[in-house]
Structures are given as C-alpha cells and as structure tokens.
Amino acid sequence: AQSVTQLDSHVSVSEGTPVLLRCNYSSSYSPSLFWYVQHPNKGLQLLLKYTSAATLVKGINGFEAEFKKSETSFHLTKPSAHMSDAAEYFCVVSGSSNTGKLIFGQGTTLQVKP
Amino acid sequence: GAGVSQSPSNKVTEKGKDVELRCDPISGHTALYWYRQSLGQGLEFLIYFQGNSAPDKSGLPSDRFSAERTGGSVSTLTIQRTQQEDSAVYLCASSFGMGGGAETDTQYFGPGTRLTVL
Numbered sequence: 001a002q003s004v005t006q007l008d009s010h011v012s013v014s015e016g017t018p019v020l021l022r023c024n025y026s027s028s029y030s031p032s033l034f035w036y037v038q039h040p041n042k043g044l045q046l047l048l049k050y051t052s053a054a055t056l057v058k059g060i061n062g063f064e065a066e067f068k069k070s071e072t073s074f075h076l077t078k079p080s081a082h083m084s085d086a087a088e089y090f091c092v093v094s095g096s097s098n099t100g101k102l103i104f105g106q107g108t109t110l111q112v113k114p
Numbered sequence: 115g116a117g118v119s120q121s122p123s124n125k126v127t128e129k130g131k132d133v134e135l136r137c138d139p140i141s142g143h144t145a146l147y148w149y150r151q152s153l154g155q156g157l158e159f160l161i162y163f164q165g166n167s168a169p170d171k172s173g174l175p176s177d178r179f180s181a182e183r184t185g186g187s188v189s190t191l192t193i194q195r196t197q198q199e200d201s202a203v204y205l206c207a208s209s210f211g212m213g214g215g216a217e218t219d220t221q222y223f224g225p226g227t228r229l230t231v232l
Contacts, residue, residue, distance in 0.1 A: 104157035
C-alpha cells in the first residue's frame with residue numbers, strides 16, 4: 001500500500017531564510033508524488049508534481065522538490081521564505097498505478113516570521 | 115476559465131438528517147473525486163468517478179455515504195442519517211484523465227463544503 005509521512009507537523013522560519021518541509025513515502029511501485037498548498041480558507045493548490053521524469057522538480061512560487069528513491073524522500077524546499085508562503089503544505093502520493101486516488105500526508109504548517 | 119465549484123459552502127445540520135453536497139467539475143474533465151478533510155483524520159479519499167466506468171467507492175466510510183455523477187458532469191455526495199463524526203470539509207476535485215502521472219491527471223480542487231453536524 002502507498003503512504004506518505006510528513007516528518008514535521010509545524011515548521012517556523014524567518015522571512016528570507018530557506019524552507020525545508022520533509023516528506024517520506026512508501027510505495028510498491030514507481031509513484032507519482034505531489035506537493036499541494038492550502039492557504040487559510042482557500043482551496044488546495046498544486047505546487048509541483050513528480051512523474052518519473054527529472055528527479056528535481058520545479059514548481060510555482062520558487063518551490064522545488066527532489067525525488068530520492070534511495071531515501072524514499074520527496075522534500076520540499078525554497079531558498080528564501082516570503083510572508084505569503086505561510087500556509088499548510090501536503091505531501092501526496094498517487095494511490096496506485098492505475099487510479100487517480102491521492103493519499104495525503106498529515107500536513108505541515110509553515111509559519112513565516114517577519 | 116472556471117474552476118471546480120462546490121455548493122453549499124457551509125452546511126449546518128442536525129444529527130440524523132440527510133444532506134446533499136454538490137460538485138461542478140471543470141468542463142471537459144472526465145474524472146471526479148471526493149475527499150474529506152477533518153481534524154482527526156486529515157485528508158481522506160472517499161470516491162472517484164472516471165467516465166462511464168463503475169466508481170471506486172473504496173474510501174466511503176460507511177453505507178450512509180453515497181455519491182452519483184449525472185451525465186458525466188455534476189456530482190452529488192449524499193450522507194444519510196448524519197452523525198457528529200461526519201463534521202468535516204468535503205472537497206471535490208476533477209482532472210482530465212486518471213492515473214499514470216501524466217499532466218492530464220493533475221487534480222484541481224474546489225473550495226470545499228464545510229459540514230457541521232450538531
């Protein structure tokens with residue numbers, strides 16, 4: 001079965017410093033992996049996705065993630081945090097190779113301090 | 115273009131009542147998904163529809179939950195005899211295709227319906 005574990009429920013950074021949100025996955029096949037962001041009272045928005053092409057995936061708003069099969073990780077990074085990045089972030093894996101069902105991690109709340 | 119829309123945005127009901135939640139997917143999307151977001155369980159898959167295929171109902175938590183998709187477009191999620199543990203935000207998503215990780219499979223989410231069962 002597929003699963004994801006987000007290693008931190010809450011991350012706090014200062015504006016202008018790097019962001020690292022950690023995610024490990026478990027999958028019995030080559031997975032598709034995603035990061036979604038949810039701002040307060042807003043819907044889920046796709047940040048980026050990995051689909052077995054380049055292992056370093058660039059997304060919107062300066063975010064990127066690297067797929068590391070040997071470590072079963074898909075950590076999300078950004079070089080410099082902005083106040084508007086404060087939100088909840090979800091690491092997601094596709095449920096199987098022939099279904100669009102998504103399996104979500106528990107989420108990481110990112111706080112950005114001025 | 116228009117995104118996924120859901121109605122109502124908020125629903126308050128009494129325990130034991132039935133509720134219907136509606137989802138309008140993005141035009142042309144053949145796949146439609148329902149998820150539930152609650153404090154205790156996080157984001158959980160409920161059900162998905164792909165074209166004319168039988169829906170995948172594997173995520174429905176009990177037989178009080180059902181969903182249908184009429185004409186391959188609008189979907190309604192029905193919860194019968196609501197319980198307090200049904201209180202959550204119900205999210206709908208749609209995509210062009212299903213599975214395989216292709217660009218067509220990106221799921222676009224609606225704003226959700228917040229259900230409160232008193």
